[in-house]
Amino acid sequence: MAVRDRNESAWLLPNDGTRTNHRLRDGMRRFGDSDEVDLVVVGCGAGGTTLLQRLARRGWRVVGLDAGPFWDPDADWVSDEAGSHHLYWTEPRVIGGSDPVPLGSNNSGRGVGGSMVHYAGYTPRFHPSDFRTLTEDGVGADWPISYQDLQPYYADIEGELPVAGEDWPWGDPHSYPQRPHPVGGNGDIFLRGAYAAGITAKVGPVAISNGRFGNRPHCIYRGFCLQGCKVNAKASPLITHIPDALAHGAEIRADSMVTGIEVDERTGRAAGVHYVRAGVPRFQRAAAVAVAGYSIETPRLLLNSASRRFPDGLCNDFDQVGRYLMVQGAPQTAGRFDAEIRMYKSPPPEVSSEQFYETAPGKPYKRGFSIQTVSPLPITWAEHVAAQGHWGARLREYMSDYVHWSCLGALCEFLAQPGNRVTLAAEKDRHGLPVAHFDYSQCDNDRQLVKAAQGVMEDILHAAGADEVITIQRFAHLVGGARMAASEQHGVVDASCRTFAVPNLYITDGSVLPTQGSANPALTIMAVAARAAGHLAAAAHGGS
Amino acid sequence: MTGAGTPGAGGHSRFPGFEVLEQAGHWDGVTAGVVLARVGTAPDIRFLTPEQEAIATALCDRLLGQDEEPRVPVVPMVDARLAEQETDGWHYDDVPEDGQAWRDSLRYLDADCQARFSCGLALARIEDQQEVIQSVQDLGAKDWHGLNAGHVWSLWTRYACTAFYAHPSAWNEIGFPGPAYPRGYKNPGTGKREPFEVADARPSADPVRDDS
Numbered sequence: 001m002a003v004r005d006r007n008e009s010a011w012l013l014p015n016d017g018t019r020t021n022h023r024l025r026d027g028m029r030r031f032g033d034s035d036e037v038d039l040v041v042v043g044c045g046a047g048g049t050t051l052l053q054r055l056a057r058r059g060w061r062v063v064g065l066d067a068g069p070f071w072d073p074d075a076d077w078v079s080d081e082a083g084s085h086h087l088y089w090t091e092p093r094v095i096g097g098s099d100p101v102p103l104g105s106n107n108s109g110r111g112v113g114g115s116m117v118h119y120a121g122y123t124p125r126f127h128p129s130d131f132r133t134l135t136e137d138g139v140g141a142d143w144p145i146s147y148q149d150l151q152p153y154y155a156d157i158e159g160e161l162p163v164a165g166e167d168w169p170w171g172d173p174h175s176y177p178q179r180p181h182p183v184g185g186n187g188d189i190f191l192r193g194a195y196a197a198g199i200t201a202k203v204g205p206v207a208i209s210n211g212r213f214g215n216r217p218h219c220i221y222r223g224f225c226l227q228g229c230k231v232n233a234k235a236s237p238l239i240t241h242i243p244d245a246l247a248h249g250a251e252i253r254a255d256s257m258v259t260g261i262e263v264d265e266r267t268g269r270a271a272g273v274h275y276v277r278a279g280v281p282r283f284q285r286a287a288a289v290a291v292a293g294y295s296i297e298t299p300r301l302l303l304n305s306a307s308r309r310f311p312d313g314l315c316n317d318f319d320q321v322g323r324y325l326m327v328q329g330a331p332q333t334a335g336r337f338d339a340e341i342r343m344y345k346s347p348p349p350e351v352s353s354e355q356f357y358e359t360a361p362g363k364p365y366k367r368g369f370s371i372q373t374v375s376p377l378p379i380t381w382a383e384h385v386a387a388q389g390h391w392g393a394r395l396r397e398y399m400s401d402y403v404h405w406s407c408l409g410a411l412c413e414f415l416a417q418p419g420n421r422v423t424l425a426a427e428k429d430r431h432g433l434p435v436a437h438f439d440y441s442q443c444d445n446d447r448q449l450v451k452a453a454q455g456v457m458e459d460i461l462h463a464a465g466a467d468e469v470i471t472i473q474r475f476a477h478l479v480g481g482a483r484m485a486a487s488e489q490h491g492v493v494d495a496s497c498r499t500f501a502v503p504n505l506y507i508t509d510g511s512v513l514p515t516q517g518s519a520n521p522a523l524t525i526m527a528v529a530a531r532a533a534g535h536l537a538a539a540a541h542g543g544s
Numbered sequence: 545m546t547g548a549g550t551p552g553a554g555g556h557s558r559f560p561g562f563e564v565l566e567q568a569g570h571w572d573g574v575t576a577g578v579v580l581a582r583v584g585t586a587p588d589i590r591f592l593t594p595e596q597e598a599i600a601t602a603l604c605d606r607l608l609g610q611d612e613e614p615r616v617p618v619v620p621m622v623d624a625r626l627a628e629q630e631t632d633g634w635h636y637d638d639v640p641e642d643g644q645a646w647r648d649s650l651r652y653l654d655a656d657c658q659a660r661f662s663c664g665l666a667l668a669r670i671e672d673q674q675e676v677i678q679s680v681q682d683l684g685a686k687d688w689h690g691l692n693a694g695h696v697w698s699l700w701t702r703y704a705c706t707a708f709y710a711h712p713s714a715w716n717e718i719g720f721p722g723p724a725y726p727r728g729y730k731n732p733g734t735g736k737r738e739p740f741e742v743a744d745a746r747p748s749a750d751p752v753r754d755d756s
Contacts, residue, residue, distance in 0.1 A: 075574060079725035082710035083578040089633055096637035104633025184732030220728025230572065230725045337734075338747050344720060345732040378720050382705035389681070391701065392674065393609035398751045399709070400558050402718040403744055427641070437637065468752035 003159045007053065010214025012243035019073040019232045021243060029249045033282050037061045039536070040273055040286035042258045042301065045114020046522050047509035047529040048292030049237035049245065050157070054533030056248035060540075063251045063284060065275055067091075068111030070254035071238055077228035081379045084227035087111070087118045093296065094425045097439035101327050101475045103296065108478075112254055113238030115294065116522055118226050120349040121234045122372060123163050123207040123523040125154050127171030129358055130517040137359045137366045139415050139445065141324070141514040144486045144495040145531075147172060153527035158205075161235035162213055163523075165204020170354035178210045181219065184346025186373045189335070189406040191351055193464030199456070201353040201371075207235035207522075208347055223344045223375065234347070237526075253277070259431055261289055261305040261314055263502055268309070270505040276431055288536065290497075292509035292529070295325050295478035299422040299511065300436040302482065302492075315482070315501040320492050322422035324483050326516045327440065329412035329450040330476035332374055333457035334384060335466025340403045348375035356456060357518050365448040367413040370518040371457060374409035378402065387472040408460065410453035411476055411518045414446045422481055440475075479513040479521050496535035497528065508532045558749065559719040562742035564712040571723040579723060582711055586620035591627040591643065592650075598666035599650040606673050607704045616714060621707035622646075632702065636695040646703075649696045652689040653680070719744060 004011060012021055031037050039055055041048040044066040052064045068089075069076065078084060089108035095101055109115030128147035133140035151172065164178035180203035183191065187203065194201035208219050208229075219233040232239050242252060260274040262283070272285040291298050299322035303313035313321050352372040359366050376384065378399070384407075385398045425437035450473070458469045485491025488500035493512050499505045508529040510521050565583070568576055589597050597619060604618040605611065625631075631642045639645045657665040657676045665673055683693035708714050715722050721741055731738050 074572075078575040078578045079572065079723035080575055080578055080710070082706055083575070085630055090631055091633065092631070092641060093634045094637045095634050100636055102632065102634055104631075108633060182732075184729075185734045185736070188734050220724075220726070221732055222724035222728040224724065231728075336750055336752055338750070339735045340737070340744060340747070341734055342719075342732070342737070342741070345729040345738075378709040378715065378718060379706050382709045383702070386701045386705060391607050391609075391677075391681070393611075394751070395607075395705075396609045396717070399714075400718050401749070401751055402720060404747065404750070425637075438634075467750065470752070 003162070004214070007160045007241065007244045008247065009240050009243040010216050012247055013215045013232060013239060015215035019230065024243060024246050025070065028246050029251050031061065031063055031251055033284050036285040036287055037063050038286070039288045039290060040065065040284050041290045041292055042273060043114065043292035043294065043297070043509060044112040044237065044242070044252060045109055045292060045294060045509065046116050046237060046525040048290065049114070049241045050526045050529040051290055051292065051508045051533050052250050053241040053245040054530055055536065056245045056250035058537050061249070063253055065253050065256040065258055065273065065284070066112050067257040068254065070112045070252060071117065071228070073228060073230045073232065077230050079222060079224050079227065079230060081227060081377045084118070087228055091429050092427060092435045094427060094435060094437045095440070096437065097420070098441040101438065101440045103438070106474070107327070107476065108294070108296065112242060112252055113236040116236035117228050117238060119520070119522055120374070121206045121208050121225050121347060122349045122352065122520040123158070123161060123205050124352065124354065124370070124519040125171055125174070126517045126519050126524050127357060130515050133367065133515050139366045141416055141483070143514050144484055150524070150527045150531060153530045154523065157523055157526045157530060160240055161207035162209060163205050163207050164210040165206065166202040168202065168205065169200065170357060176205055180204050181206065181208065181210050181347070181350065183350045184221065184343070185341035186343040186375045186406050187346065187350030189337070189341060189464045190373050190408060190460065193460035194353060196463035197459050199353055199460060200355050201351050203351050206347065206349045209233050219347065221346045223346060223348065223377070225347045225349065257431060258301060259304065259433055261291070261301065261505065263307060263309065263314065265307070265309060268502065270502050288504040288506065290506040290508050292507070294509050295481040295511040296422055296436045296438060298507060298509055299481045300424070303422070303424050304433050310501070315492050315499045315505070317501060318489050320483070320490070322481055323418045324416040324514070325420050325422060325438070325481040326414055326416050326479050327475040328477050328516060328518065329414050329446055329453070330409055330474045331450050331454050331457070331471050332384065332407055332409040332474055333454055333461060333469055333471045334405045334407040335461030335464065336401070336468045337404055337406060337466055341406045342403050343375040343406055344377055346375070348373060354518070356453070363452070365445050365452065367415070367445070367449070368518055369410045369412040369449055369453040371408055371410050371453070371460070374407050376407055384470065384472045388470055406461065406464070406466070408457045409476070410457060411520065412446065412449035412453050413516060413518045415443055416480055416515060417443060477516070477521050479510040479516045482507050482511040483514045484512040485514065497532035498535070506532060506536065557717070558744050558746050559716065559742040560745055562716055562719060564715045564722045567721060567740055570727045572725050575723045575725060579712065586617035587624045589620060589623050591623045596647060596650050597623070599654045599664070600646070602665045602668070602673050603650070603653060603677065603700065604704045606670070606677055607700060608708050611670060616708050616711045618704055618707045621710070622703045625703065636692065638692045639695045639699065642699065645696065645699055649691065649699070653677070
């Protein structure tokens with residue numbers, strides 16, 4: 001089916017140079033709290049929005065709640081780093097463990113569109129091996145589904161975003177609906193260095209429209225992808241799935257913080273969600289509930305939804321909620337060139353390599369890493385320079401050298417571990433709810449991957465002619481925390497994203513992923529949610 | 545400071561004549577509003593006490609090498625974030641939330657300076673201020689007044705650098721043209737420039753090479 005026939009979002013946006021279809025939003029269907037909707041979705045990011053759009057298309061009465069605003073790129077977003085602070089989830093959270101992982105701007109979105117509003121735009125698929133790392137490599141976990149189960153959904157979503165890139169030789173080889181973008185200075189360095197070092201690198205895969213797509217214009221290569229795309233060129237659910245969902249009768253209720261999921265003690269079924277809007281506590285009735293608050297807020301909401309039946313938190317009979325949370329090790333290595341690279345021009349996501357993605361014979365570690373261009377803007381670049389220990393006049397001198405640097409980033413597949421988890425902190429948010437405490441500690445395999453990835457990035461930059469290189473240790477992305485498993489002893493949801501404990505409660509976000517590969521997770525989150533939508537529809541049809 | 549010029553750090557300029565604000569007419573209105581507000585009157589101090597403001601000013605000026613006028617008003621920008629609880633969305637479990645962590649760490653820093661030089665940080669000589677600050681960095685992840693010194697260092701540098709490198713004067717110094725909507729770029733690529741970008745006058749002034 002042609003993209004427009006299954007998702008008309010890009011054609012529902014204005015074509016007059018503005019970015020938001022206000023008439024569609026103003027005329028949106030609105031349900032009352034006492035209406036029992038077919039489905040209420042908590043969180044309007046990659047997973048929640050995809051589910052919402054699919055089910056609205058099937059005629060379901062659906063409402064999506066989001067704690068943050070219903071963004072208008074024209075009025076709300078700026079072409080500026082510090083001014084984009086409001087795009088991130090900055091409600092309080094506490095981090096610990098031997099390797100604490102910063103949240104906020106690094107990995108946590110807020111508002112309709114979720115983290116995809118400020119992700120770089122890379123949308124690689126997972127590899128087939130990612131779904132059976134325990135069997136193949138003796139680490140991580142096996143998914144209760146295979147790559148083949150997701151493959152058609154990957155292809156669908158790639159068409160809807162759409163994704164631009166070269167023919168992809170890694171994992172399950174495939175091509176993309178749009179041709180690769182031209183590259184800027186940073187992509188040029190990566191391609192040249194990789195070629196000289198004998199490493200295969202490819203342009204893409206990025207969910208940034210290369211050419212007009214519906215009423216979405218071509219990318220203007222301004223480099224502020226992480227600050228929200230004011231152009232509507234970079235895909236986020238705000239423009240790729242919300243317009244079509246609204247046109248099919250979905251309601252988006254923004255600025256609505258969900259505080260608890262209500263489960264009927266007698267029937268054992270979810271009855272709806274408690275939320276707060278403008279300070280007023282409310283309750284939305286629903287025949288089914290889907291949680292899509294991502295890997296920190298989804299476990300937190302379940303833990304904060306304890307009841308007599310679930311004293312340790314909803315769906316937590318087997319102490320699985322919040323566990324096996326993963327981040328990718330994301331060292332960034334930069335190289336210095338006498339030529340001007342000016343990496344801030346062109347999108348940060350340009351070129352990537354998955355040559356080191358799989359377990360390699362002869363290496364002391366399992367699994368692997370990918371390498372991508374990252375192109376930090378000045379404030380983020382200052383973090384790199386400060387991480388080298390520089391401050392004062394030395395920091396300023398280093399920073400004045402900005403235009404000469406090229407920067408690559410790795411995504412290292414850190415392994416799922418039970419102790420890397422979300423629990424509830426003593427600290428409370430402004431609604432009086434305990435905030436998330438997120439512990440993270442690396443294992444030996446994790447550390448070896450980071451070291452190996454740094455070595456490869458240094459090789460590429462040196463091969464491109466860099467005289468010096470510097471590296472900063474970072475983390476990227478979140479997945480897991482309410483993982484999919486074959487049985488309730490090992491996870492929170494089944495292969496169709498339905499919770500083991502409550503038959504009409506689903507989780508459709510990154511927290512269900514049992515492993516993460518070395519891929520940016522957005523595309524997989526959307527594919528998993530699109531697949532879950534089919535199962536929800538089938539279950540409802542069967543009267544379950 | 546208001547507007548153009550390079551904040552004081554020895555007065556060197558690698559990008560002669562480069563002035564980000566000259567391009568403000570090409571920025572979209574919402575972005576221009578946000579950026580131009582930073583070169584207007586600095587916000588009033590609302591969160592820090594006058595004593596804390598004085599210590600924070602000495603700390604931030606040293607961290608950013610702002611030894612002489614004109615200076616980017618870093619502390620008012622840090623204070624505004626603290627007053628509005630505009631945090632990074634997380635804090636380490638061995639450091640209090642950001643506002644309290646700033647108040648506590650400024651007090652400890654001042655006490656260190658008193659103990660070493662019999663003078664509070666704000667009125668100490670620049671070299672003495674640097675020495676006190678350096679001693680915190682030198683602790684790495686070790687304990688400092690009951691806090692993880694590395695996590696305090698991270699807090700200070702994150703807030704200070706975010707404020708400083710949000711300012712057009714800092715962009716002038718590093719050759720970065722700032723906002724780029726709706727115009728975008730027409731000449732990406734190694735060694736290429738837009739008509740409004742200025743070439744680095746000292747392209748081989750590599751700070752890493754200088755270190756070695």
